[in-house]
Amino acid sequence: MLWNYIYLLVAIMFEVVATTALKETQGFTRLMPSLVSVAGYAFAFYFLSLPLRSMPVGVVYAIWCGAGIILITAIGWLWFRQALDAPALIGMGLIMAGVMVINLFSKTLVH
Incomplete structure (x- = not known):
């Protein structure tokens, strides 16, 4: 279960970096922020998929x-x-x- 939270934390960090970079892309007209944004979202979705193997999608998505x-x-x-x-x-x-x-209180975290 600990690894699920580590993967989720990594997914959140990549998503935050990607979204922050997205603001700087100016509509995907600037190359570096655009690359950071696309790569960040790709890594975010990959790491988001890992806890979904054993945690409910609604709970993972709500936390994310x-x-x-x-x-x-x-x-x-x-x-x-x-x-x-x-x-x-x-x-x-x-x-x-x-x-x-x-x-802290949900019993739906363990699948």
Whole structure:
């Protein structure tokens, strides 16, 4: 089970790198960010497929999306200086709470 979470963490990291690079592609008109984005998504989907061998797809996807949303939002705020208002922060908190509830209390994690 630990390896499933390691693979999922690696998938999340690749997805975050790919999405961050996607902003810099300017519609896939810049080569390097475009290559980073495409490669990052390819690796992200590969590593995402590994925990799906023994974990429910809905749970894996919820964790992947929730963590990705939080990390991308943090990068947008820190790196791209994108503003976050109170509703955005509350929404992020609810997403984090949802991911924590799944991980701490869900019995569907083991297949």
